[in-house]
Amino acid sequence: MHCKEAQRKSSAYLDGELGDEQSSAVRGHLRQCQTCEHLFEEESAFIELASSLEPLEPTDHVWEQISKRIAEEEIADSDRPSWRRWLTDRRLLLGGFGVAVCATAAVALVVSGDATSSQTLASGTGEDAGSLTASASVDPQTVAQETTQALSDADRNYQETIAELREMLEEDRASWSAEVALAVDAKLAHFRRSATRERFAVGDATLLVASRDPIYATYREEISFLQSALAGELPRVGGMQ
């Protein structure tokens, strides 16, 4: 056995994880190599020192502070609107709820300022959108304003749903491993970048409703991801960083 191999196995040897033959080979090397013997002695002394440290005791006021914070959080719970408590209790349904809101509120919005520019809002959201079915007799400028408003409402509804889900997911963060947290953050950053890129590509002023479909698809994909994560289906990761 050479020094490099012996040193690579030092922790396993000192923790008793090597088989008899390998342990014997390590001991044989240490009998012949003073450098390695010293390194093993240092590591052994470190392990002994680490295991002999006395337990630490928090000061008395820590429990008081914890009780106080829990009381504050429970008061905050009681101050939340009842619909939000209802949603939080049914947290696994919230993602579905968000999608359902988007889907049921989707309207076929015909923008017909002139006969050649009609468009369909296939994936909009918001209560106002349903009242926006326009006929050819409606003033084109009014329709354009209402369409802009409907698009803005749809964006806002999607974003509010996503923000709500993200907030709920944050409460779970402490129970994840560092790797999972990194994977979730990377995924959320990806959704944010995609949505930003797509919004930029479409522009705010456009009334071409179908052109916003990629944005809504990204929103729905993120809602679906957040829903799965809240249900415990977190990204799979390999080992610790």
Added chain:
Amino acid sequence: MSLRISEAHSSLKALAIVGPKSRSGTAPIETDDAELVEACRRGESKAMELLYHRYKRRVFGLVTRIVGPSDSEEVVQETFVRIFRGLAKFRGDSQLSTWIYRLAVNCSLSHVSKRKRRPECEELSEHEPAEAPPSRDPALSKRLQEALLTLPAGYRAVLVLHDIEGQSHEQCAKILGCRIGTSKSQLHKARMRMREILGSSLRAEE
């Protein structure tokens, strides 16, 4: 492990609220973790206090050695608040202690990560909470704690869990969410770094 509830601080009475009654009429004093978790979920304040006292040393030791003494109590508070707020999500797939350790490690690593983004807070505070006297050379133990804080956070976590808290590699892997082999290799690297830092003073200690 049991605890005398009489240790409770009278000042807490102001914070205590009426909670659902346990089946026995009082919070369990000698009870296993599963019963304690159920009582905590029902909002029984005495059960929560009992759970805190049952795990406070383990959590405080772990947190202090990962984040350093200056911020440890703040992180312990955060950890226990998350424990009590998150008990509803504890499904008993793992041991309660493993779940609690995992929350403590994640709160600690998250705190270290945030602190890195605030360099003005990087330096250790002058005031440190009282620490029990180490059983061996106090100066060397202090150096060990200082050396620990120079390790990358991942190395620090596995070294504290295995060498100081006495967790097995299997437990470390569950707590850290990694493979057992990863836990072993990280520990070996962490020990090498500690040996480099503490050097010959370790042999002098023998």
